[in-house]
Amino acid sequence: MGGKLLAIEDVFGQEPFVDVQPLYSRLNNCAVNYKVFCLLSAAVETGLFDHLESPRPVVELSRELGLNLRITRIICKCLEKLGFLVEVNGAYQNAEISNLYLRTGSPLAQENVLKTLRGTFRLWEKLPAILKGGPVKIREEDFFGEDHIHAIAAEHLTGELPKTVRIVAGLPEFQKARKLLDLGGGHGLYAIAFSKLNPGLQVFVYDLPGVTQKTRAYIEKHGAKVTVMAGNFFQDDLGSGYDLVFFAYNPGGKSPGLVPKIHASLNEGGLFISKHCFYRKGEETKDILLDLEWNLTTFAGVKKGDRVYSFEGDLSFEDYMELLSGYFSIEKVIETAEFAGLPLGKIGDALDSKIIIAKKR
Ligand SMILES: C[S@@+](CC[C@H](N)C(=O)[O-])C[C@H]1O[C@@H](n2cnc3c(N)ncnc32)[C@H](O)[C@@H]1O
The missing domain is CATH 1.10.10.10 (Winged helix-like DNA-binding domain superfamily/Winged helix DNA-binding domain)
Structure with missing residues (x-):
């Protein structure tokens, strides 16, 4: 394999012995x-x-x-x-x-989706430099605070948002809820949608201070009654008395540390709804090109793992579910096909994410 050498005079007289x-x-x-x-x-x-x-x-x-x-x-x-x-x-x-x-x-x-795709291509064009000098260092706030949050918002509106919102709004607990937290809510469109579907609901959206300015602009644009909370969910208080915590596509979505914190912020019988991309034990990769894309940048706050959407200290799906069962009763696990939008071959794709609905015991 691969050892046969081609003499220069052969290239004119015969077709290559390996098909191009x-x-x-x-x-x-x-x-x-x-x-x-x-x-x-x-x-x-x-x-x-x-x-x-x-x-x-x-x-x-x-x-x-x-x-x-x-x-x-x-x-x-x-x-x-x-x-x-x-x-x-x-x-x-x-x-x-x-x-x-x-x-x-x-x-x-979808203008911002095209813009972030171009940004992704630019990052890939830096591959030779990254290969030599290592990944590009970025702050989560700078990454999400710029075009990305608008691109995520635009992508989700094409299908994932209405599907996810229907799933959540269809739960009897949502209709009865009085206080909801959209944790790491970014653009805040989920919080906005929830506030419109249950006008009696007090809705909070929590994100890093550099992102919440953008969140406020979305809330204003949609004339919604949603309160913004700025903080870092790994370090800061989340508030309390929630009937529902919605937590989607965030660093920390597979981290053991946030489970007791979210549990403590909920009322008895409150719902924790998590939408994240988990790895099963022994699973090697979901998409090798996205693993590479994931590794082209590092975040300042949390250390990434090798595989796309993975972080150091993440639990496997099996271990996360076991940990969760210690605090919550698992009501339902909803598979990707029921809520995900279409993939674009870049970071942001749902891959095989799941929605876990868990009730505080
Ligand atoms: C991929 S976006 C998801 C946004 C939204 N939940 C959705 O599903 O479309 C991840 C969000 O988590 C926020 N985030 C990341 N680390 C955070 C932290 N430590 N504390 C609070 N928010 C954080 C980011 O700023 C970003 O808005």
Whole structure:
């Protein structure tokens, strides 16, 4: 294997003895898909979709947006072939999917998802430097406080949020709850949704001080009655008297230390709802490329483990459930397919996360 050497004169006279197909098919996918990504990003960035709610001839579009006519014409054709624009009597108009997800004014705009994908590509481009000098060091607050929190919000609105909220709101305990904590709630959209579904509920969202400014902006935008709490859940008090603690996709989601703390913050019979990606004992990896992506950066506050979404000191699924059973009765474990959104091949994907519903004993 791999030992056969090729003499330089052989390259002209015969085809290579190892087929190049597996390499070229990967490179071909990279080339085509990266160009599509750049095309969609450019169209969003230049406001093309914002101007095509109704049909516009290319000449008018390029004049209004100050774009090169020739390139705009080709770009519109490309976007039409890809299903993002439709042609109407020589003019172009957004396809439904673009109106909903690519127009920046839409409540479901995915602009920030494209931005963070670009950020992820930039990080991967640093791979040779990271390989030599080690991971890029970031503070959780800087990471989540910037575009990421907006991207998570936008991604979740495409499906995961309404599905998860329906699961929680369908519980009889939710209807009776008076005080709810969304721990590590980030954008706060879950807290906002819960507050709208149960107007008698006092809702709190807890996150790092550098993130809560963003949380407040979401609360304001949605005109919700939600109180923001700034703190570090590993070190600071969580408050008390909660009937429900919702804890999703957080560092600490598999940590033994937070279980007694969350338990103590709940009223008797209160619910702890945790949504996290767990590893079973002996499980090696969920996605080797995401393991690598996870290791390209380090967090200042918590030490990451080797596998995606893992941290030093995390418990396996089996051990976490055993620990949890000491404090709570496990009501239900809900599998990924019932709530997860679609994957994007980057950190943020649900992978095989589960929702655990546990009741304080
Ligand atoms: C992946 S986001 C999840 C946001 C939201 N729960 C969701 O499911 O969409 C993780 C959140 O945890 C917050 N976080 C991380 N470490 C924290 C800590 N030590 N204390 C409080 N919040 C923290 C981050 O700032 C971020 O908003």
